[in-house]
Amino acid sequence: MQFLTTVLFDGLIYASYLFIVSLGLTITFGVMKILNVAHGGFFAWGAYLASISIIYLGDNEYNSYFYYFAIFFSAIIVGLFFGYIIERFILRKMYNEDIHLIVLATFGLFWILEDLILHVFGVDPLMPYYPAMELGGIEIAGIFQGVYSLTLAALAIIVAFICWYFLKKTKWGKLLQSVIFDREVSVSMGINVTNVYLITFIIGGMLGALGGAYIAPTISVSPGFAIDVVVMSFAVVVIGGMGSVPGALIGSLIVGLVRAFAVHQAPILELFIIYAIMAIVLILKPEGLFAPPKPRKI
Amino acid sequence: MFKGVFKEQAVQVGIGFVFVIVLLGTFVLPEWMSNNFMYGLSRGLAVLGLMILWRTNLVSFGHALYYGVGAYSVAIAQKYLGVTDIFLRVVIAIIAAGLLGYVLGFILRKYREIFFAMLSLAFSMVLYGLLAKAEFLGSTDGMSISPSTLFGLEIGRFGLFYFIGLIVIISLIFAHCYLRSSLGHLTTAISDNEIRVEYLGYSVQKAIHIKYIISACLAGGAGGLMAASLGQVDPDSMVLWSVSGELVFVTIMAGLGNILAPFIGAIFFEFIRTYAYEFAPQAWQMIIGGTLLAIIFFLPGGLWSLFEKINPFKKEKK
Numbered sequence: 001m002q003f004l005t006t007v008l009f010d011g012l013i014y015a016s017y018l019f020i021v022s023l024g025l026t027i028t029f030g031v032m033k034i035l036n037v038a039h040g041g042f043f044a045w046g047a048y049l050a051s052i053s054i055i056y057l058g059d060n061e062y063n064s065y066f067y068y069f070a071i072f073f074s075a076i077i078v079g080l081f082f083g084y085i086i087e088r089f090i091l092r093k094m095y096n097e098d099i100h101l102i103v104l105a106t107f108g109l110f111w112i113l114e115d116l117i118l119h120v121f122g123v124d125p126l127m128p129y130y131p132a133m134e135l136g137g138i139e140i141a142g143i144f145q146g147v148y149s150l151t152l153a154a155l156a157i158i159v160a161f162i163c164w165y166f167l168k169k170t171k172w173g174k175l176l177q178s179v180i181f182d183r184e185v186s187v188s189m190g191i192n193v194t195n196v197y198l199i200t201f202i203i204g205g206m207l208g209a210l211g212g213a214y215i216a217p218t219i220s221v222s223p224g225f226a227i228d229v230v231v232m233s234f235a236v237v238v239i240g241g242m243g244s245v246p247g248a249l250i251g252s253l254i255v256g257l258v259r260a261f262a263v264h265q266a267p268i269l270e271l272f273i274i275y276a277i278m279a280i281v282l283i284l285k286p287e288g289l290f291a292p293p294k295p296r297k298i
Numbered sequence: 299m300f301k302g303v304f305k306e307q308a309v310q311v312g313i314g315f316v317f318v319i320v321l322l323g324t325f326v327l328p329e330w331m332s333n334n335f336m337y338g339l340s341r342g343l344a345v346l347g348l349m350i351l352w353r354t355n356l357v358s359f360g361h362a363l364y365y366g367v368g369a370y371s372v373a374i375a376q377k378y379l380g381v382t383d384i385f386l387r388v389v390i391a392i393i394a395a396g397l398l399g400y401v402l403g404f405i406l407r408k409y410r411e412i413f414f415a416m417l418s419l420a421f422s423m424v425l426y427g428l429l430a431k432a433e434f435l436g437s438t439d440g441m442s443i444s445p446s447t448l449f450g451l452e453i454g455r456f457g458l459f460y461f462i463g464l465i466v467i468i469s470l471i472f473a474h475c476y477l478r479s480s481l482g483h484l485t486t487a488i489s490d491n492e493i494r495v496e497y498l499g500y501s502v503q504k505a506i507h508i509k510y511i512i513s514a515c516l517a518g519g520a521g522g523l524m525a526a527s528l529g530q531v532d533p534d535s536m537v538l539w540s541v542s543g544e545l546v547f548v549t550i551m552a553g554l555g556n557i558l559a560p561f562i563g564a565i566f567f568e569f570i571r572t573y574a575y576e577f578a579p580q581a582w583q584m585i586i587g588g589t590l591l592a593i594i595f596f597l598p599g600g601l602w603s604l605f606e607k608i609n610p611f612k613k614e615k616k
Binding site: 098118 | 409424546584587594595
């Protein structure tokens with residue numbers, strides 16, 4: 001019983017963090033058909049900017065609201081700044097190219113973003129643990145849990161709700177869906193697709209940065225820690241279905257729970273099992289478990 | 299299949315190039331510089347494999363799988379069978395990678411575009427997940443490889459260099475023969491229109507399967523040679539997804555124009571990396587990433603397109 005609850009909590013917390021990161025990836029893929037390797041760069045930049053600002057604010061009880069402000073603000077800044085530069089000056093010129101070339105270009109951008117971190121923030125690991133320490137922990141079902149990690153799950157639910165509301169209930173969401181459905185028809189209907197792409201890419205980047213910024217207080221932020229996250233969120237997106245929002249949710253739940261189970265039961269299989277699931281899903285259902293139905297065009 | 303292959307200009311130029319590199323590397327240049335040539339020639343094999351796949355518009359983002367299988371089979375053969383013979387090493391690496399490619403090929407030959415890339419990425423990460431946690435294979439520290447021998451005699455660095463040159467020449471000839479055979483000519487046909495190829499009476503899946511096995515063997519050979527020349531295998535520098543990314547990057551940097559291009563590209567890449575690391579240890583990734591973007595934007599045909607412009611042997615079109 002104790003074991004199952006531990007696995008459940010660990011898995012859910014990990015899943016919520018994965019969900020935020022891979023939601024950004026799946027939105028970018030769904031709208032722009034770009035597999036964005038540079039997403040890991042956004043993630044790392046969000047984590048670093050948030051850590052630096054939390055450490056700058058210092059361990060001070062009057063500051064507790066500023067911590068969260070700093071976290072969200074760094075995510076927004078990173079998304080706006082790098083998202084704008086990358087989409088406007090690099091990706092926009094490549095939409096007619098081969099899809100593999102675009103992946104490679106984002107791979108190059110990932111390298112550049114990674115190294116920029118070394119120059120801006122230095123090579124020492126940062127440990128912005130104040131927000132997590134301040135909230136302390138509580139005991140649920142006989143297990144001690146950090147409250148901060150639990151707020152991560154709440155954040156994931158809020159993000160999922162906002163995303164659902166935006167896509168299904170607002171005018172902007174409908175515009176986005178028509179762009180996803182057919183780019184050229186949307187252009188001819190008077191939708192400014194160039195702007196839609198730019199905004200989508202920025203929002204995707206913001207979500208990636210938010211994932212990094214929010215997880216930063218619970219880990220030690222050091223160079224190169226984003227490299228695992230990239231391919232892990234690829235696994236989530238592929239399992240759920242590339243470009244599908246409910247798919248990202250289910251995919252991150254599967255990956256999070258399975259990984260937590262493996263960590264506690266058979267640590268040797270921790271990485272293996274996630275990619276094995278990814279491969280099996282691709283073999284049985286290449287479009288992913290929850291892929292949006294493909295429109296048939298003539 | 300091999301008839302008259304030495305009369306072909308591409309093969310003559312390729313053999314000449316490898317001879318020059320090997321002679322330069324063993325007699326003229328200092329050791330650190332010739333190391334770059336040696337690693338470049340070895341990794342060039344894997345890039346040649348990727349190039350053959352890319353001509354059908356299939357891009358594998360998991361080719362480090364075969365690269366790593368080649369390297370680890372050398373390490374395992376040494377640990378459990380005591381094999382240090384360089385010839386046996388390369389044969390084992392190629393056979394191991396080829397067998398795996400044969401098995402996985404049955405699945406992968408049905409996939410195209412991004413799904414092909416993603417599935418190969420998944421397979422390579424499965425291997426990475428196993429190797430990074432497998433303690434009897436040294437987990438993330440990897441294993442060390444003892445110096446290679448040939449018929450019981452230690453061959454040293456020069457001998458290894460000659461051997462790599464020989465393997466590269468054999469692969470060049472083989473790749474050229476494959477590409478000019480009717481099976482190889484299907485390559486471009488498949489990327490243009492698969493349905494038409496099927497109507498002509500060829501099996502698209504079978505052609506892709508054969509191509510995939512060839513590509514896997516080349517990458518496995520590259521991994522085996524690389525393990526022998528580095529003296530060390532570990533999952534982070536042999537099997538991780540970023541290694542596959544590097545290989546794909548070298549392919550696009552080299553260009554798809556000629557069988558020699560992958561080797562030139564791989565050597566060039568080794569030099570960029572060494573120099574960037576030498577002069578700007580904290581910015582070498584940035585320099586490599588910048589080079590990648592610059593190549594994609596300003597030199598879409600890769601480095602080979604530069605050679606084509608100045609090629610003195612270029613045949614006049616009639």
